[in-house]
Amino acid sequence: MHKTEQRDDMIIEWDVPIPMEDGIVLRADVYRPIGPGRYPVLMSHGPYAKGLPMQTGYAPVWRQLTRDHPDAVAESTNKYQSFEVADPECWVPYGYICIRVDSRGSGRSQGYLDCLSARETKDYYNCIEWAAVQSWSSGKIGLTGISYYAVNQWQVAALKPPHLHAICPFEGFADLYRDTVRHGGILCSFMLRWYPIQVESIQHGAGDRAPINPNTGDSIAGPETEAPEVLKGRRADLTQQQVENVYATDSYYLERTPVLEDIEVPMLSRGNWGGLANHLRGNIEAFVRSGSKKKWLEMHNFEHWTEFYTTGGRALMRRFFDHFLKDEDNGWDREPPLMLNLRRPDGFIQRTEHEWPLARTDWTRSFLDAASLSLGSQSAAPAKAAFHALSHGVTFWGPEQEQEGEITGPVSATLFVSSSTVNADVFLTLRAFGPNGREVLFAGATDPNNPVSFGWLRASRRKLDLARSLPYRPWHVHDEDQLLLPGDVYELDIEIWPTSIILPRGYRLALTVAGQDFDHRLPEPLPSMWGTPMHGCSIHLHDVDSDRPADVFGGMTTIHTGGEFPSSVLLPVIPNHNL
Known part of the structure; x- marks a missing residue:
């Protein structure tokens, strides 16, 4: 041979x-x-x-x-x-x-x-x-x-x-359970x-x-x-x-998930903002948590494989490897730790940064109002909005932007939820819309029409590891199911994957709370992969019937807002982003 x-x-x-x-x-x-x-x-x-x-x-x-x-x-x-x-x-x-x-x-x-x-x-x-x-x-x-x-x-x-x-890991997942196999459980x-x-x-x-x-x-x-x-x-x-x-603590996942803190070798982690539900969270988590004293994060756009093969993409990797494998003094060690390609509705801009999340982030909480289906800066009077638990749910709309603004970083939501059954799956989609009402969709790693970002949580998996949780990135233990009492209200802290978007004046954000995968509802025929039409989630679907039996997950889900139930989304607003 x-x-x-x-x-x-x-x-x-x-x-x-x-x-x-x-x-x-x-x-x-x-x-x-x-x-x-x-x-x-x-x-x-x-x-x-x-x-x-x-x-x-x-x-x-x-x-x-x-x-x-x-x-x-x-x-x-x-x-x-x-x-x-x-x-x-x-x-x-x-x-x-x-x-x-x-x-x-x-x-x-x-x-x-x-x-x-x-x-x-x-x-x-x-x-x-x-x-x-x-x-x-x-x-x-x-x-x-x-x-x-x-x-x-x-x-x-x-x-x-x-x-x-x-090492130069390009668009991968670092946590098999949380990044790829069981989003939010x-x-x-x-x-x-x-x-x-x-x-x-x-x-x-x-x-x-x-x-x-x-x-x-x-x-x-x-x-x-x-x-x-x-x-x-x-x-x-x-x-x-x-x-x-079914649990993150099962030996199958533990064996396959590295302790990122044990990584000490120089690393250039290259992620894709459009790698939703597979190749995004891992590259950022690995950068933040690895034990390496020499590490960089590059975030790009386009298809899953593109920037690995392009002339510019190869040149970036070659500088990194020339420095650490050939001992070349090419200035790589003086590069800022973050190299970000920031998304706009009409293209991208490049900017370097020095930490993640960005130190100047203005963490801004927007409150859900079920009465008006809006997002606002103040918690409103108590209200609630119900939807069929296996439906596309309800959308809460933010105001039109008075001036251009940027969101770059991790996102999280705190929702107060009740269910008519003993469990509920919550699917969050962070979205952007132009003045004409048309949704801003980005070319993702494998789906050409991605929204801004996704988050997921099975309500019975709401238990947090308080030592590892951060306000902008809750960490769920996923070691047991704590079933719901129908009608009772529960607080759910939900991670929404990191993102970056610069919205011009007149654009607005929205948050959809649903009980199934996002669907942009664009006209067919749609691009497909492995015979599956892509509706904005690529082929990263949560459609295994045995995991979501209708008698448990097919009831009514209610979102409670205002008063003692201040449901909200925490956004990483970057002030003076164009300076």
């Missing part, structure tokens, strides 16, 4: 064996400069099959990238482009070695497939240390990649591999859809049923073709794992 060749101004080793201590052998492709010497390494490790061309496995992504961002593919033959990992033709000429490893049980690597498990993370640690002692390696290892390849950077960095020198079906399409289909042993790597002529999923029932026994049942493990 292992073979070496020289092509396209690189030495390429295919299927290099990396033995694990339990006897399992992982396989890696190594792309390195032709010239003699020792070079720093950029590594990725994951289940998407290192030999699967983006053009084949992710053709719609490839078409959009090449159409809308031609610079992203202009400096390469693109023969070695694989989904969400570095293109070696854009890194090897600059004196880097690129290594792609198929994780255990995926692609060309043998073993039992169990995504993001402790075993998989230990394998990654072993691969880093293996690469550090090879004859062509400088001993300095950096990690980069998108999504899955970002998530496991935080996991392995928390284990402190001795030769890991820098409510099961999201995203990974249940993702697993069979992007992982099971290229499991090691799929052989002839999997695509061919055009660069080698070999199957991307191993030389043998095993029966589907055999492969089923060699992988974890992810649906069962996520449906049956």
Whole structure:
């Protein structure tokens, strides 16, 4: 299997064996400069099959990238482009070695497939240390990649591999439970859809049923073709794992969620304001909570993968890695910690900052008034608004802005809620509207029509960890269900994911309180993904019937406002934002 060749101004080793201590052998492709010497390494490790061309496995992504961002593919033959990992033709000429490893049980690597498990993370640690002692390696290892390849950077960095020198996680989740699988305790079906399409289909042993790597002529999923029932026994049942493990304290989630405070390596965390329900919260939490003394946060826009491949996006990462892997004095260490692309209805502006949340934030509380369905600066007289608990709910409208204003930072809401049943799911959507009444929708990571931000909470999961909670970011324990007494009023503190928006004069904010996922109600046909039309939430839907039975979650939900029930939303207003 292992073979070496020289092509396209690189030495390429295919299927290099990396033995694990339990006897399992992982396989890696190594792309390195032709010239003699020792070079720093950029590594990725994951289940998407290192030999699967983006053009084949992710053709719609490839078409959009090449159409809308031609610079992203202009400096390469693109023969070695694989989904969400570095293109070696854009890194090897600059004196880097690129290594792609198929994780255990995926692609060309043998073993039992169990995504993001402790075993998989230990394998990654072993691969880093293996690469550090090879004859062509400088001993300095950096990690980069998108999504899955970002998530496991935080996991392995928390284990402190001795030769890991820098990481650049691009749009990932850091807390499997809170960021992706169970928003506010409510099961999201995203990974249940993702697993069979992007992982099971290229499991090691799929052989002839999997695509061919055009660069080698070999199957991307191993030389043998095993029966589907055999492969089923060699992988974890992810649906069962996520449906049956309902609390954040379950071992399934604890094993897969790193202690961010244990990360000490230099980090450039790159997040997307449009990564709602998957790739946004994690990049910010990791930046804030990591133990690294050398860390930066860059927040951008556009599609999930775009700024990883664009000329400017690569240049940013190269400066970071040149500094920490090559010891170049290129000024990176003097860069402000935050590099923000701030959203406007008509585009973006760039600004650097020094802390998160911004120190000059004017934390502004807007109170809900159920009588007028408005948001105001004062708590009004007592009132209440009821809606069917599995409906699109009610919307509270803020006043038109008298002058341009900015909201950048974490958001939270305090709602007083009663239910006609023993439980209720609350879906919050922070929205913006223009003077013409048309909603401002942004191109998100995977949905082209995102609102400003989302928040979620299952009422029975309202218990807070007071030591970890902050006024602008409540922290729910998610270790038990505290059911409701029908008709009684309960205080719910709800995290709304961080956001950034600059609204011109005449625009207004709104908060929708609902019992189901947001729907922008734009005319069809709508863009779709995996056969699912996207209504503003992409494919991050909370639509698993067994998790939300109608007899429990299908009653009436009532929002209480004013008087002893001052329901409100806390907004991070940035004064003098244009200075």
